[in-house]
Amino acid sequence: MSASLASVLAGLGPVAVAVSGGVDSLTLATIAHRTAPEPPLMVHAVSPAVPGEATERVRAEAAREGWDLRVIEAGEFADPAYRDNPVNRCFFCKTNLYGAIRRVTGRPIVSGANLDDLGEYRPGLDAAREHGVRHPFVEASFSKAMVRALARDLGLGAVAELPAAPCLSSRVETGIRIEPETLAFIHAVERLVGENLEVTGAKRAVRCRVRAAGIVVELDSQSLASLPEAARITLGRRIAARAPARLSDAPVSFAPYRTGSAFLTGGAPR
Structure with a gap:
């Protein structure tokens, strides 16, 4: 661990780590637990937007490391502003998340955000700022690659190779209402497609986008x-057969992966 990260963590005192189940938050939780004088509190939120595999991963790591883990419901699906899926939907998601964590503990909240996140459109960081959330990796100048390297140094080999996995709602085009059954469909499609791919680990990207024009x-x-x-034709038919009623007539296509392509601002992908 770098001296800068050690200094940041030491200066925070007892913290609550928001653990999503991805490489960043799992790595932060692990290093904080192993080095902090007082064990941190780990908080993981479950919702239709969080894949079950992420929750299983958090529970497994908590059992292995001996974390003090709280599993909560953030409640974002009760927020109409979130369900309406505006371009800053993530702001409302994180607002609900951090509010729920704050109701559990008065400790400083920390997230696994890193320097790479600052170069993208991340309205969730605005919510973090409003709730006083700290980002130790950002403060210690850690990039995503550095976080993965740290995970390997900590013995988290499988975690280090996890592909990026934003919440399932990020697959739904701006302006299309967020529905639990849509997210369940997206998750099922990504698992189905992933089972038919040879590429594994951090280099793999599989995103099922739900757009006004169809399923991509x-x-x-x-x-x-x-x-x-x-294989694409066969997969397309299997995907269409799984679609919920509102997507039953939606065409299915395949395309190159583009980060954040479900977000629309002024009618253009972002």
């Missing part, structure tokens, strides 16, 4: 190139 499965370039046309 975005893949990293290697996966897309390795998926023959016949």
